[in-house]
Amino acid sequence: MLTIICITILAYCIMGKDIRSLLDKLEGIDWKGKSQDLLNKLKPYALKVGRMAARPLLQFYYVMTDRNTTTLERALIYAAIVYTISPVSLIPNAVYRLQGVLDEGAAFLYVYKKVKDKITPAINGKVESTLNEWFGAEYEIVEG
Numbered sequence: 001m002l003t004i005i006c007i008t009i010l011a012y013c014i015m016g017k018d019i020r021s022l023l024d025k026l027e028g029i030d031w032k033g034k035s036q037d038l039l040n041k042l043k044p045y046a047l048k049v050g051r052m053a054a055r056p057l058l059q060f061y062y063v064m065t066d067r068n069t070t071t072l073e074r075a076l077i078y079a080a081i082v083y084t085i086s087p088v089s090l091i092p093n094a095v096y097r098l099q100g101v102l103d104e105g106a107a108f109l110y111v112y113k114k115v116k117d118k119i120t121p122a123i124n125g126k127v128e129s130t131l132n133e134w135f136g137a138e139y140e141i142v143e144g
Contacts, residue, residue: 006079045085058127063118080111
C-alpha cells in the first residue's frame with residue numbers, strides 16, 4: 001500500500017494536483033523499517049546496473065533516511081527509487097523503448113530537483129562507503 005500511495009503522490013506532484021489527503025495516509029509509517037527494506041531491494045539492482053547507476057539511487061536513499069527529511073520528500077524519494085528498480089512500469093521499456101525509459105527519468109529528475117539541496121558531503125560519504133562495500137574500493141590513495 002505504501003508503494004501505491006507514494007507513486008500516486010509523485011504522479012500528482014508532477015501533475016500539480018492536491019496531495020494532502022494522500023500525505024495524511026502516511027502518518028505513522030515506520031520510515032526506518034521501510035528504508036531498510038528498500039536498501040535490501042536496492043542492493044541486487046545496484047549490483048546488476050553498476051556503480052555509476054547506483055550512486056544517485058543511494059543518494060536518494062540516504063536523503064530519505066536523514067532525520068531532517070520531510071514526509072513528502074520521503075514519499076517522493078521512496079516512489080522514485082521503487083519506480084526505478086521495479087520491473088513494472090507505466091510505459092514498458094520492452095514495448096516503447098525510449099519512451100519507456102523517459103517516464104522513469106522524468107520521475108527521477110522531478111525528485112532530484114526537489115531534494116538536491118539535501119545531498120550533503122556527509123551523504124555522499126555514506127554513498128561512497130556503501131558503493132565500496134558493494135563493489136569494492138574504486139581507487140586507493142597512495143601516499144608517496
